[in-house]
Amino acid sequence: xxxxxxxxxxxxxxxxxxxxxxxxxxxxxxxxxxxxxxxxxxxxxxxxxxxxxxxxxxxxxxxxxxxxxxxxxxxxxxxxxxxxxxxxxxxxxxxxxxxxxxxxxxxxxxxxxxxxxxxxxxxxxxxxxxxxxxxxxxxxxxxxxxxxxxxxxxxxxxxxxxxxxxxxxxxxxxxxxxxxxxxxxxxxxxxxxxxxxxxxxxxxxxxxxxxxxxxxxxxxxxxxxxxxxxxxxxxxxxxxxxxxxxxxxxxxxxxxxxxxxxxxxxxxxxxxxxxxxxxxxxxxxxxxxxxxxxxxxxxxxxxxxxxxxxxxxxxxxxxxxxxxxxxx
Numbered sequence: 001x002x003x004x005x006x007x008x009x010x011x012x013x014x015x016x017x018x019x020x021x022x023x024x025x026x027x028x029x030x031x032x033x034x035x036x037x038x039x040x041x042x043x044x045x046x047x048x049x050x051x052x053x054x055x056x057x058x059x060x061x062x063x064x065x066x067x068x069x070x071x072x073x074x075x076x077x078x079x080x081x082x083x084x085x086x087x088x089x090x091x092x093x094x095x096x097x098x099x100x101x102x103x104x105x106x107x108x109x110x111x112x113x114x115x116x117x118x119x120x121x122x123x124x125x126x127x128x129x130x131x132x133x134x135x136x137x138x139x140x141x142x143x144x145x146x147x148x149x150x151x152x153x154x155x156x157x158x159x160x161x162x163x164x165x166x167x168x169x170x171x172x173x174x175x176x177x178x179x180x181x182x183x184x185x186x187x188x189x190x191x192x193x194x195x196x197x198x199x200x201x202x203x204x205x206x207x208x209x210x211x212x213x214x215x216x217x218x219x220x221x222x223x224x225x226x227x228x229x230x231x232x233x234x235x236x237x238x239x240x241x242x243x244x245x246x247x248x249x250x251x252x253x254x255x256x257x258x259x260x261x262x263x264x265x266x267x268x269x270x271x272x273x274x275x276x277x278x279x280x281x282x283x284x285x286x287x288x289x290x291x292x293x294x295x296x297x298x299x300x301x302x303x304x305x306x307x308x309x310x311x312x313x314x315x316x317x318x319x320x321x322x323x324x325x326x327x328x
Contacts (some may be wrong), residue, residue: 001058001059002060002296004300004302005302006302008254010299011062012061014257014259015052015065015260016259016261016262017048017068017073017076018067018070019262021072021097022097023136025131025132026131026164027159027161027189037263041263043263045075047282048079048260051282052086054291054295060089062089062092063083064094065093065095069099070096071099071101081111091115093113094113094116095118095119097140098118098119098120098142098143099139100139101143101147105147109151116152116155117155117157118144118157119156120140120156121164121165121168122137122158123137123168127164131161144156154179154180155181155183159188160187166210169185169207169211170211173241176237176238176239176241177234177236178238179238180238182240182241182242183239183240183242184243185243186246203245203247203248204230204243204244204248211232211241217234218232218234219232219233226255226257229242229244230242252307253305258299261274264277264278265277265278268298268301273312275298
C-alpha cells in the first residue's frame, strides 16, 4: 500500500488519457480553446497500461479514466478492456461528457464498467450552448438513458456557476425523482486555463440551503469513506444528490487519490503543480522497481490539503492550468 506522510493510504488513481475535448466548457478552458498537445507528448496506451498495472500492484484499487473527453482518443475501448484485466483492480470507472458515448454503452457494460460520471451542467438547451459553446444536450441525455438501460450507475456532475446555471439546480434535483441517478453539485474551481479567479458566492452551504427551500424533507445520508461529496436523499426519489466542496476543500483530510495527466505528470493534489514526470521516467528506461521508488517518494510529498498545495503554486508564481490539461 502507498501511504503519504500524513498517514493517508492512496487507493484511487485518476488517469487522463487526452487533453482534447469536443466541448468548450467555460469553467474548464478559455472560450477560444487550448493549443492541443502533440501526440508524442502524450503517454501511449502501452505506457499507461504499465503505469496502471504498477499502481495496482502498489495498492491502488480504483482507476477512473478521464480527459479532456476520453472518447475523442482513438481506440479507447480496447484500452479500457486491457485495464479491466489487471489482476487486483477492483473498480474501473470513467468520466465523460456523453457526446460520443451512447453507442458505446453496450461495450462498456461488457468491459465491466459499473459506474459512469456524466458531465451535465444544465437541462436547458440554450444554457447548454452558452456553457459548452456547442450543441449537444440531446446526445448527453441519450447517453444517460442508455447507461441506465444497461444497468450502469450514473453520477451526474454539475458545476454550479453564478449567472449561468443556478436555474438548473432544482430541475436537476427533480431528475432524481424519476431516475436512479446521483446528481452531484460541484463548487466552481479556478481551472479554465486563464487568470480567472473564482468568486464563490455559491458554495456548498448555499447550494444546500437553496435545495432545502424547495425540498424541505431532504435528509443527510451517510458519506462513504474518502467521499468528496456530502450525500443527501429526498423521500420518494429514486436517486440522490451530493454536494462537492471542491473549492472550499473540506474533504482533504481523508484524500486517497492521485492524478496522472495526459503527459504523464503525477499530481498528488488537484491544486499542485505536479510531483513527477512518469512518461519521461518510462522513456528513460526505468525499471518497475525504480518507478516504484520514484512514485513512493513523490506521494510522501503530498501536501496536507489543497490550500497548502495552492500556496506552494502561488509561491512558484504559477497559475492554475486548464482542467482538460490536468485531467478532470
